Amino acid sequence: MNVWIAIAVTVVGCYAVKLIGLLVPEGVLERPLVQRLAALLPVALLAALTAQQTFADGRALVLDARAAGVAAAAVALLLRAPFLLVVAAAVIMTAGVRAITG
Amino acid sequence: MAEQTAFAGTHDTGGAKPDRAVVRDALAVGVAVGLSGFAFGVTSAGSGLSLPQTCALSLLVFTGASQFALVGALAAGGNPFTAAAGAFFLGVRNAFYGLRLSQLLALPRAVRPFAAQWVIDETTVVALAQPTRRAARIGFTVTGLSLYLLWNLTTLLGALGAEAIGDTEAWGLDAAGPAVFLALLAPMLKTTRERAVAGVAVLLGLGLLPVLPAGVPVLVAAAAAPLVLWAEGRRKTGDRETGDRAVSDSHDSHDSQRDQYGPREEDR
Numbered sequence: 001m002n003v004w005i006a007i008a009v010t011v012v013g014c015y016a017v018k019l020i021g022l023l024v025p026e027g028v029l030e031r032p033l034v035q036r037l038a039a040l041l042p043v044a045l046l047a048a049l050t051a052q053q054t055f056a057d058g059r060a061l062v063l064d065a066r067a068a069g070v071a072a073a074a075v076a077l078l079l080r081a082p083f084l085l086v087v088a089a090a091v092i093m094t095a096g097v098r099a100i101t102g
Numbered sequence: 103m104a105e106q107t108a109f110a111g112t113h114d115t116g117g118a119k120p121d122r123a124v125v126r127d128a129l130a131v132g133v134a135v136g137l138s139g140f141a142f143g144v145t146s147a148g149s150g151l152s153l154p155q156t157c158a159l160s161l162l163v164f165t166g167a168s169q170f171a172l173v174g175a176l177a178a179g180g181n182p183f184t185a186a187a188g189a190f191f192l193g194v195r196n197a198f199y200g201l202r203l204s205q206l207l208a209l210p211r212a213v214r215p216f217a218a219q220w221v222i223d224e225t226t227v228v229a230l231a232q233p234t235r236r237a238a239r240i241g242f243t244v245t246g247l248s249l250y251l252l253w254n255l256t257t258l259l260g261a262l263g264a265e266a267i268g269d270t271e272a273w274g275l276d277a278a279g280p281a282v283f284l285a286l287l288a289p290m291l292k293t294t295r296e297r298a299v300a301g302v303a304v305l306l307g308l309g310l311l312p313v314l315p316a317g318v319p320v321l322v323a324a325a326a327a328p329l330v331l332w333a334e335g336r337r338k339t340g341d342r343e344t345g346d347r348a349v350s351d352s353h354d355s356h357d358s359q360r361d362q363y364g365p366r367e368e369d370r
Contacts (some may be wrong), residue, residue, distance in 0.1 A: 018222075098272065
């Protein structure tokens with residue numbers, strides 16, 4: 001049930017911000033500070049999410065096979081690999097490290 | 103996303119870009135990104151969401167980073183509202199895309215509630231890269247339609263696949279989520295400012311993890327954005343001579359993009 005509540009709130013919130021952009025009169029969101037914050041907010045959130053999903057196990061920090069996988073993804077990104085290949089690199093490396101150490 | 107650079111040059115070909123070329127560019131983005139719904143379907147099912155829940159997210163939320171963030175937060179045991187808040191804040195950027203698209207596409211008011219669902223990174227990049235309003239409308243529609251159909255189809259297949267193989271961790275599939283975030287983040291780290299924000303956010307996100315309830319550290323990490331801007335402002339007033347130039351050069355990629363399409367609007 002909790003999951004459906006989270007889904008419903010996300011659906012409504014995400015649709016609302018999309019629609020607001022199309023409906024509000026020009027100028028309201030055009031202030032430079034607002035624009036700069038809007039551009040930086042995803043950077044902060046994505047960085048925190050990447051770090052947490054790599055190193056968090058519940059509420060503890062751990063170093064496991066995922067770190068090797070995300071490192072492989074980083075190398076793939078530096079080599080300008082396409083999106084799916086980046087994800088595949090992380091998955092294969094993580095599975096490989098687990099198979100060897102597991 | 104990463105397609106930005108690939109399309110930056112296309113408006114140089116002049117006002118008369120054939121419709122077929124627009125459709126081809128739009129399909130290239132729609133198909134490439136649409137396929138990554140596999141990663142979402144697998145991650146979502148691996149996080150413990152049911153098939154209907156996973157498909158509802160792709161059908162109704164339809165903005166990838168928010169979807170990944172939500173299932174990640176739920177898997178970590180966050181309460182539904184903090185989980186949804188993280189997903190919502192990631193979706194806020196779409197409001198700014200909508201603002202630019204509404205000027206560019208000049209959609210009738212009655213169409214806007216329907217077009218809104220397709221206001222995402224990829225449709226915005228394709229539409230902004232087109233030389234005329236007609237091409238922008240075609241680009242937006244074809245990218246939106248192809249991406250929406252494929253993203254939902256591959257979400258379903260990914261979720262079914264994850265259920266079929268059972269233990270997704272043995273297959274390393276729990277690394278798909280952070281890899282997706284990293285791939286979304288990488289093209290955003292253009293200047294020192296973005297890197298500083300990312301660094302502070304990582305420290306806050308990891309440092310607060312053991313002490314705050316699940317889902318909350320990510321929201322606190324969002325404060326890295328105003329924090330870095332504030333620190334920059336202080337440094338700027340501190341040493342006007344050296345700091346100024348770097349800061350004014352690096353900020354507002356939005357403005358430079360708007361300038362690119364400003365003159366084109368007058369051609370119409």
